[in-house]
Amino acid sequence: MYQRQSGHHLCETHFIEDIQRRVANTIKTRRMIVPEDRVAVALSGGKDSTALLLLLWQLLPTGQDIRLIAITIDEGISGYRDDTIRSAEQLTSRLGIEHHCISFTDLFGDTLDTFLKGRETQACSICGILRKKALVIAAQRAGATKLATGHNLDDEAQSVLMNVFRGDLPRLCRNSGVDSSGKFIPRIKPLSLISEKEIAVYLMLQNEWNELPECPYTRYALRREIRALLSGFEYKHPGTMLHLIESKKKIERYCAGSVLPASLGSCTMCGDPCSGDLCQVCLLRQTFGH
Amino acid sequence: MFKKPAHETISQRMKLIFSDQDERIIEHSPAPVEQILFEVGINPLEVIVSRNGNLISEDTVVGSEDAIRIIRIAHGG
Numbered sequence: 001m002y003q004r005q006s007g008h009h010l011c012e013t014h015f016i017e018d019i020q021r022r023v024a025n026t027i028k029t030r031r032m033i034v035p036e037d038r039v040a041v042a043l044s045g046g047k048d049s050t051a052l053l054l055l056l057w058q059l060l061p062t063g064q065d066i067r068l069i070a071i072t073i074d075e076g077i078s079g080y081r082d083d084t085i086r087s088a089e090q091l092t093s094r095l096g097i098e099h100h101c102i103s104f105t106d107l108f109g110d111t112l113d114t115f116l117k118g119r120e121t122q123a124c125s126i127c128g129i130l131r132k133k134a135l136v137i138a139a140q141r142a143g144a145t146k147l148a149t150g151h152n153l154d155d156e157a158q159s160v161l162m163n164v165f166r167g168d169l170p171r172l173c174r175n176s177g178v179d180s181s182g183k184f185i186p187r188i189k190p191l192s193l194i195s196e197k198e199i200a201v202y203l204m205l206q207n208e209w210n211e212l213p214e215c216p217y218t219r220y221a222l223r224r225e226i227r228a229l230l231s232g233f234e235y236k237h238p239g240t241m242l243h244l245i246e247s248k249k250k251i252e253r254y255c256a257g258s259v260l261p262a263s264l265g266s267c268t269m270c271g272d273p274c275s276g277d278l279c280q281v282c283l284l285r286q287t288f289g290h
Numbered sequence: 291m292f293k294k295p296a297h298e299t300i301s302q303r304m305k306l307i308f309s310d311q312d313e314r315i316i317e318h319s320p321a322p323v324e325q326i327l328f329e330v331g332i333n334p335l336e337v338i339v340s341r342n343g344n345l346i347s348e349d350t351v352v353g354s355e356d357a358i359r360i361i362r363i364a365h366g367g
């Protein structure tokens with residue numbers, strides 16, 4: 001029997017069914033996946049993306065012509081990424097899912113480790129910008145119509161709090177719904193209402209729990225501090241994470257059209273949609289001298 | 291905060307196994323997992339706990355001769 005934040009006790013079977021039902025509900029109510037979709041799952045091989053791929057594989061109805069594919073980005077982080085990539089490869093071959101792997105070296109000319117020499121404290125923001133771009137390219141090459149990521153409730157709540165702490169109003173107001181502007185492959189987060197702990201328990205019950213190394217750059221991350229702080233609050237005051245996410249949605253509604261520029265321009269170097277002259281990737285390329 | 295079991299005064303040995311193979315023997319009367327975690331300074335939301343290979347919930351009472359494995363949930367997706 002397992003205990004959730006709700007105080008309910010569920011047996012193993014009902015715990016798994018409860019997670020499946022809630023994820024299916026998120027997908028349905030937000031129209032994340034529709035018939036004919038080709039869904040690319042960003043599979044790092046870590047716990048969240050492993051749970052996401054497994055859940056989508058369990059939940060997606062066959063016969064509606066929905067295809068699942070997995071894409072893995074090799075950032076080039078020594079002592080970390082090899083283990084998770086191996087785990088990703090094993091999972092996709094076991095489930096029989098098409099798997100594409102793409103590396104920072106292929107796309108940007110070098111490994112993340114090299115780009116970060118002397119800039120370690122900016123690791124997560126630099127990696128985040130490059131990884132986002134790499135995922136979009138990989139998803140486009142694979143002919144995907146949706147890009148699914150394993151962001152969970154904890155991640156989403158941490159992001160809200162981080163944007164508040166940084167005073168990053170534009171990011172706090174950005175619409176988190178499925179993008180339908182046609183400019184981007186719509187990104188979906190089917191696990192956004194499932195907590196990190198629930199994901200860990202789910203994987204354990206499915207015999208899919210792997211103890212993998214943690215990214216060596218997390219020690220520089222503000223997110224690490226926010227994570228500890230927020231899980232302390234969530235423990236003492238259950239519901240804190242959900243409340244943060246609800247606040248963000250309210251802020252989004254109030255700010256619609258007033259903080260963000262109404263229309264996006266294009267990057268003068270690569271043509272990608274962006275708000276300034278250069279997109280963040282091209283700005284980084286300039287910094288690196290590539 | 292926690293209900294104390296009737297046999298509270300009997301102190302017993304319990305083995306705590308942490309992910310990094312670091313093992314600790316503590317003297318403790320039977321108590322819920324949550325209380326043990328609290329006493330060693332661990333937030334239950336950041337770990338999953340198993341006893342003799344089986345996942346257990348935070349309100350499970352653990353006692354003598356139990357080997358409790360505390361697995362940290364690493365960040366990263």
Ligand SMILES: [Zn+2]
Nearest residue numbers: 267270279282
């Ligand atoms: Zn650009």
